[in-house]
Amino acid sequence: MSTVVDTTKDAKQSPDKAQPWKELGLKLEEYENIKEILGRRPTSAELAMYSVMWSEHCSYKSSKIYLRQFGEKVTPEMTKNLIVGMGENAGVVDIGEGWAVTFKVESHNHPSYIEPFQGAATGVGGIVRDILTMGARPIAVMDQLRFGAVAHPDTARVVHGVVSGISFYGNCLGLPNIGGETVFDKVYQGNPLVNALSVGALRHEDLKLAKATNPGDLVILFGARTGADGIGGVSVLASETFDADGPSRRPAVQVGDPFAEKVLIECCLELYAAQVVAGIQDLGGAGLSCATSELASNGQAGMRVQLKNVLLRDESLTPEEILMSESQERMMAIVPKESLKAFTAIVEKHEVEYSVLGEVIKEPRLYINWGDEEIVNVPPRSVAHDGPVYERPVLYPTWLDQLNRDSVINNNLRRATEASELSEQLVQIVSSPNQASKSWITDQYDHYVGGNTALAMPDDSGMVRVSEETGLGVAIATDANGRYCQLDPYQGAKLALAEAYRNVASSGAVPAAVTNCLNFGSPENPEVMWQFKQATAGLADGCLELGIPVTGGNVSFYNQTGDVAIHPTPVVGVLGVIDDVARRVPSGWQDQGNNIYLLGITRDELDGSVWSEVIHDHLGGKPPIVDLKGEKALAELLHGASLQGLVASAHDLSEGGLAQAVVESSLRFGMGARFWLNEILERDNVDLTAALFSESTGRVIVSVGREDDVKFFGLCEARGIPVLRIGVTDASEKLEIQDVATWNLIDLKQAHSSTIPELFG
């Protein structure tokens, strides 16, 4: 293959050559900036590198100024257990006993609309590699999915592809899927959200960072061969060089091979154990351009790379394409020369291919050669870290005033007057697609592999044991509510944080750290930027108040259907620590004759609720109040109670209110219960509709054994947590709510479990 490469020599000699900076997504001032940095025009390859590394996806240029808050709004107390904070591949939290965990959530939204199966599969692959790169063994995955309207003909295509893709990749890696969420809403019709989370465990001393610091260390690319995956956009450069038939055959989609990644995981863990790797980076977005520049920049060093040493799947790739390729299942290691023999012995044992691309140098410069020709000569920092920082225009959306006035109460949205109607509404709600059982989806995921899963769906958080000796474990919950955020993005973000926090606390763990995936519309829309500004502030303020830090996360912009942005959908993940997973608390009751208590106050808060959506197809008003001080107190109570073994089950109240929670808790093990709501009506001054369906925060229902009643009640009183006894469990196989109805559990189960299979099975 002959290639006419654009070298640095050419760049100096032809300063006025026209370059497709615009087609590659750069602005004129950015192009000019690159010329200033380099003192000449960039080569084709350099232009490609900057264009991808300075893209929104890689550089976070529109979000950086707001994300700073997560690092600024912190206290030393909050970050004392943080071993690695934001800015690395994933955050790392000390959980005690010499163990640490690393976790993060990421998006793969746009690829999942184009090719749902591969988009979702490679999304899982990418986040797992981020965890592996920190020196950890990945131990679990979760996913947060948002699809269009259930009735729309295109939704099934996306649902089937995404679920199969996650199932295919996650199961093949041997990672249990321990939870997540699935939501349907027409705002996601042309732009599904596929967020993937992974968590890994490591001993403190095994931590690895993505930096090249020692001149003379080798730069080694290993894993899958490099092909044409994901370079669609960059192929415009091919017309710059020689290929007449190049661009049309370059796919934009990445194709994943989970078997290759599983082998890579075992190989890497063995490399880490042998201590032959000084630094490591996984190749994701922007492939080699990103790995080389980031490793060098992070280490404040430089690199010399011979691009012809890259092992190719496709010999026709141009140097620019090789640099941009997003072929999956590849890692870049920094290996001290004296460890090379041991390194190669391990990769060869696992039959993983590798090639030495070059070495680390002292000078902070990245030199990339194609044979004898120099095609890249840049300061790595300028590529990886000093990208553009935008301060995009922000404009308050004036339509929000009207939307906020358009509340459930102001609209006089009709409430049921008869018990029979209330009963019907309850069944309608628990069987509505967003509230119905997702087991048709989650049964396609392995949740047993590893033998350490203590809690998984449908419980409130996913919980995994980390230490087999002591039972030390972690719990993770993720939550988001686009409807609340549309009404008030600041509060909405806080609400998502509160819910995930409450979920973790309900399962018996102590919340310790936060990750987030911020899914928003176009940053070029000032109203979307306003939403983003509000949401990040809400999340940062919320974290500060709860005393748990953001350890890392992801931003996904440009989520729109045509011109219409999605609802702002910040997904918040909270990780908690539990000293012994044997103490975990299930979300439903299994014993009869237990008392059921409602903790917290109920207000008439139906704006943005599931009730308003399902019964009235309405979105308006203001979302429920968030009281983070109250959430903290509640969490501490739950922790104290679970330490004493007082609580047999705990389930938090959120979407669908008390009605949803009691149905789920009863169906969890098929144990019935009898409830009375009159005390709620009296004490909190609300009507039956609000008692059943309001989505007030800071509430949990717990079941307590008779013998622990007094102690539990005492504990609540001592801590000032409002508590009401509202029910009792029984073996009736029925759920009874006084003055509303009695249902056979078998009928409720039918209603709750048949919706999703009927739609998509």
Add this chain to the structure above:
Amino acid sequence: MPKIIVEVMPKADLLDPAGKAVANALQRKGHSEVTNVRIGKRIELHYENTPTEADLQAAEQIAADFLSNGVIEDVVNVSVEH
């Protein structure tokens, strides 16, 4: 590129769930003229030089012993591709 093509199909009397799923989908799409679908594999063996008779015989053995599972599959074609 010199090749020998091997084609493997699930045994005629055994259930082919993949083929069945595709057939159903075609019916739903309105293609009632397609009465059945069976899905197999096409495997390409690549060679430096044009495969000889000995190569072909070896390929037939490979196909029978490894590329197919005689319990559930039949080798329906082993031939040199020109």
Add this chain to the structure above:
Amino acid sequence: MKIGVVTFPGTLDDRDAQRAVRLAGAEAVSLWHADTNLHNVDAVVLPGGFSFGDYLRCGAIAAQAPVMESIIDAANGGLPVLGICNGFQVLVESHLLPGGLIRNEHQHFICRDQKLIVENVDTAWTNGFKLGQEITIPLKNGEGGYIADTETLNRLEGEGLITFRYSEVNPNGSVNNIGGLKNKKGNVVGLMPHPEHAVEPGFGPDTAVAMRSGVDGLTFFTSVINQLVNA
């Protein structure tokens, strides 16, 4: 008592199988696919996973691995071998057990707590159960449909080689609800469900008593130890 657990590239449940062996009271020995040495183990477990990516056919490439040469030999000589899920597929591809395993009828991967009836206790791995006992073992696979021609089926049924039968629900379209079988001698047993996921209280299937308390799978491993000890 040493029980070998094989790891192929892509094997996923080897560490869980090792844990099951330890909990049952034996020493777990890791056997690498490329090594023909069986390290004097008294029994072998072929665990679940996606060996060699399930490429070509599930278990097909693994069946050709160097370690399998030794295991096939040893199994023919009476060594107890348990094939779980992908391991069952490897046993079938190695012709240590008859029949075939194809894609689930409903085309999806399914993970569920599966009820099984133990129909043969005359094996190295099931002697600790009662004949006809109903057990609950997690099942998780996409290619678990057992298939065999009429002649083979009649022989299997006639000779009582069916060791596990799916009860209540057939999760994958297996003919005659066959969940697992044994060879004539009873030293080789293969099944699709995963006993190693039901060995430790707190991490197994839910039972009527408590969440995740099911440990029916442990008996597989105590059975083989029992047989070896009393041999």
